[in-house]
Amino acid sequence: MNEAKGPEHVVALRPVEPRDLGVFFEHQLDVEAAQMAEFASRDGRAFIAHWGRIAADPEAFVRTITCDGEVVGNVVRWVADGVPCVGYWIGRE
DSSP: OOOOOOOOOOEEEEEOOTTHHHHHHHHHTOHHHHHHTTOOOOOHHHHHHHHHHHHHOTTOEEEEEEETTEEEEEEEEEEETTEEEEEEEEOOO
8 A cells, every 4th residue: 555645844943043033933922822822922022031131041951943044932950949941832824
């Protein structure tokens, strides 16, 4: 039996670049996704301050997720109260 193959995509992780933050900001404004994640979207100033804290944290590990070279989300590893945590956000599109 032949299986149908869908389109193949290249998914990769790379360091976060400043230009990625605009995409991340738009993702976190998605009301339905924020409700599902039990996450309160931030305004522009709070969002930039949040990412500034992440970038300054030597224990944090942050990467941009790309698909076929386009930014589609991010993944973050941080430590909260001594406990390692992992979070990710992938845009609906």
